[in-house]
Amino acid sequence: MIHISDALSIDGQIQNLSIASHSDLSIDAEGLTLFPGLIDPHVHFRVPGMDYKEDWRSASKAAIYGGYTTVFDMPNTIPPTCTVALLQQKKELIDAQLHEAGIPLRYQLFLGADKTHLREIAHAKEFAVGIKVFMGSSTGGLMMDDDESLQAVFELAAAHQLVVAVHAEDEKRLRDRQQQFKNSRDYSDHSKIRDAETARIAVEKAITLARRTLARLYITHVSTAEELALIRQAKREGLSVYAETTPHHLFLSTKDYAALQGKAVVNPPLRSPDIAVWEAITEGVIDTIGSDHAPHTEAEKAKPYGTCPSGVPGIETTLPLLLTAYHQGMISLQRIVQLTSSRAQEIFHLAHTEDAVLVDLNKKMLVMPERLKTKCAWSPFAGRELQGWPVYTIVQGQCFPLF
Numbered sequence: 001m002i003h004i005s006d007a008l009s010i011d012g013q014i015q016n017l018s019i020a021s022h023s024d025l026s027i028d029a030e031g032l033t034l035f036p037g038l039i040d041p042h043v044h045f046r047v048p049g050m051d052y053k054e055d056w057r058s059a060s061k062a063a064i065y066g067g068y069t070t071v072f073d074m075p076n077t078i079p080p081t082c083t084v085a086l087l088q089q090k091k092e093l094i095d096a097q098l099h100e101a102g103i104p105l106r107y108q109l110f111l112g113a114d115k116t117h118l119r120e121i122a123h124a125k126e127f128a129v130g131i132k133v134f135m136g137s138s139t140g141g142l143m144m145d146d147d148e149s150l151q152a153v154f155e156l157a158a159a160h161q162l163v164v165a166v167h168a169e170d171e172k173r174l175r176d177r178q179q180q181f182k183n184s185r186d187y188s189d190h191s192k193i194r195d196a197e198t199a200r201i202a203v204e205k206a207i208t209l210a211r212r213t214l215a216r217l218y219i220t221h222v223s224t225a226e227e228l229a230l231i232r233q234a235k236r237e238g239l240s241v242y243a244e245t246t247p248h249h250l251f252l253s254t255k256d257y258a259a260l261q262g263k264a265v266v267n268p269p270l271r272s273p274d275i276a277v278w279e280a281i282t283e284g285v286i287d288t289i290g291s292d293h294a295p296h297t298e299a300e301k302a303k304p305y306g307t308c309p310s311g312v313p314g315i316e317t318t319l320p321l322l323l324t325a326y327h328q329g330m331i332s333l334q335r336i337v338q339l340t341s342s343r344a345q346e347i348f349h350l351a352h353t354e355d356a357v358l359v360d361l362n363k364k365m366l367v368m369p370e371r372l373k374t375k376c377a378w379s380p381f382a383g384r385e386l387q388g389w390p391v392y393t394i395v396q397g398q399c400f401p402l403f
Contacts, residue, residue, distance in 0.1 A: 002027065002399055007034040007358060010333045019354045021397035029358050029392075035337060037069030037106075037355025037395060039344040040315055042220055042244060042290025045071070047093050049078025054295045056097035058375040059315070060105040062293070064400050065373050066316040067390035069355035071105065072290075072348075075112030075132050080142045082114035087127045104396040106355070108348070110165060112142045115149040121156040129348055130218065131157050135202045136169030136194075136267075145171040151209055158215035163348060165218040168202035168227070169194055169268055187305045188257040191269040199268055200226040207234045207241060216240040218347065221292055223249040223268050225276035232285050242287040242347050245277050247318045250289075250325075252380060262301040262308040263380050266292070281331065281339070287347060289322070289339045291315040295376035313374045317367055317381050323359070323388025358392040363403075365389055 002019040007029035009015050015034065040063065046054040063071055073094075075081040081090050087109055098105055108129035111120065121131060133153055134143045144150050157164045177193040203219060207230055210217035222228060222243045234241040248266055253273045257264045264270055280286045294311025301308055322336045344350070367381045393400045 002394060002397070004029050004034070004356075004358070006030040007032055009034060010337055019356065019394055019397065021399070023397070023399070025399055027358070027392060027399070031360070032358040032391065033333070033361050035067065035357040035359055036341045037353060037357060037393070038067045038319060038340045039070040039350070040068045040291050040293070040318070041072045041288055041344045041348070042074065042246070042292045043071045043315060044074050044076070044292070044294040044311065046295065047077065047097065048090060053297060054375045056094050056105075057101040058373060059293070060098055060101050060103040061373040062313075062316050063105055064103060064393045064395070065390065065402055066291075067319045067357040067359070067393055068315055069106055069353070069357070069393065069395035070108070070350070071315075072108045072110060072129055075110050076134070076142050080112045080114065081109065082112040082117045082142065083120045084111075084123050084127050087111060087124070103400075104398055106353070106395065113144050113153045114142060115144060115146070118149070118152055118156060121153065121162065122160055125160050125162060128162065130163035130165050132165045132167070134167045135206065136167065136171045136174045136198070143171065150205075151213070154209040154213040154215040158213045163216045163218050164210070165220055166202070166206045167221070167267070168206055168219055169198050170201035170205070173198045173201055185305050187261050187265055187308070188254060190265050190305065191254050191271065194267065194269045196224040196226050196271070199224050200230070203227045203230050207231070207239070210234070210239055210241055211237070218242045218244065220244050220290065221246045221249065221268055222286065223271050223277065225274060228276055228280045228285055232280075235285065243280070243285060244288045244290045245281070245286050246290060246292045247314050247321050248292070248312055248380060249277060251321050256380070260380055262303060262305070263312065263378070265301070265305070265308050265310050266294075266312055267310040278330065281335065286339070287343045289318060291318045293374075295374055297376055298378050312380045313372070313376055313378065316372055316374060317379055317386070319359070320386035320389050321381065323361060324386045327387050355396070356394045357390050359388060360391050361388045363387070363389045363391070
């Protein structure tokens with residue numbers, strides 16, 4: 001058993017608890033706050049096909065250091081995981097790497113929607129946490145840009161009780177905007193090409209399909225007031241529509257292109273400073289925060305705009321960023337728990353676990369690349385001092401001291 005004594009609950013009450021384990025361990029948690037194991041519903045751990053950017057040996061350690069005990073991995077790998085057979089092969093690779101790392105990280109996999117493999121959806125329930133739809137092009141080759149195939153995905157997902165998770169950017173508008181900026185080498189033009197209207201059109205289409213088919217819709221990395229207005233209305237109608245945002249859309253903006261250059265390029269892009277997403281968090285319109293951990297090498301991110309890939313690492317810094325916001329009076333601890341654990345558990349019907357994270361709310365530390373566990377070894381938040389860090393992560397009865 002793992003015996004934890006004198007920990008503080010989220011509401012400040014002292015508590016003692018025991019967690020089933022093959023080890024016999026006692027932790028004096030005086031001054032530490034107990035969180036449930038965090039759930040990240042949106043990661044790209046790059047296996048198979050892009051192991052040089054990240055693999056599950058490095059990523060599982062990064063997850064543990066971030067306080068995460070469960071992750072949902074996306075399907076835009078090489079090859080894309082758009083069949084049950086490929087999901088099973090991917091699972092074998094992941095299990096082998098986690099065994100090698102000695103980290104029993106919990107994980108779920110998304111099946112990628114592909115118009116030539118729609119029949120796979122009927123067989124995916126046992127293997128996938130949901131169906132991922134790329135409505136606009138992003139990293140990898142998966143994309144659903146015709147309405148007939150898109151409706152078929154929603155109908156099949158509804159029939160087989162699977163969540164549809166969408167990357168909501170409209171491909172037609174995206175291509176038109178790319179043509180307007182085809183000669184640009186300015187990283188900040190990324191936010192002009194993939195503008196708010198590109199997101200709004202896709203979100204409106206996805207919600208219309210959810211209304212028509214009664215599919216459960218999970219909209220990833222929401223970043224604009226326009227999207228939120230549509231999501232808010234859908235929730236008022238009683239539709240099963242859920243919204244995720246990311247740490248980079250909360251804590252970075254278009255102002256950061258000047259310093260970060262290619263390291264600021266993400267899909268959907270950074271937005272102009274706006275409190276709309278923070279207001280939606282307070283209001284409860286935002287359900288979850290997914291790190292969208294999407295590592296690339298520094299050499300790749302240093303390439304000129306147009307060849308620089310989109311994505312940033314984020315799983316190690318999400319909780320410290322949110323806890324720093326807590327100290328600044330922007331968010332409550334209870335809301336952080338909802339956003340990083342309990343709502344994902346409810347939306348995706350996950351079983352309860354005894355996983356836990358002990359956090360030192362007062363620990364201050366700089367984000368330094370040499371301390372990061374992700375294989376890419378950089379962060380868009382490098383150099384920031386954050387207050388509040390995990391110091392123990394407990395997953396499946398194993399305890400990992402972090403400092």
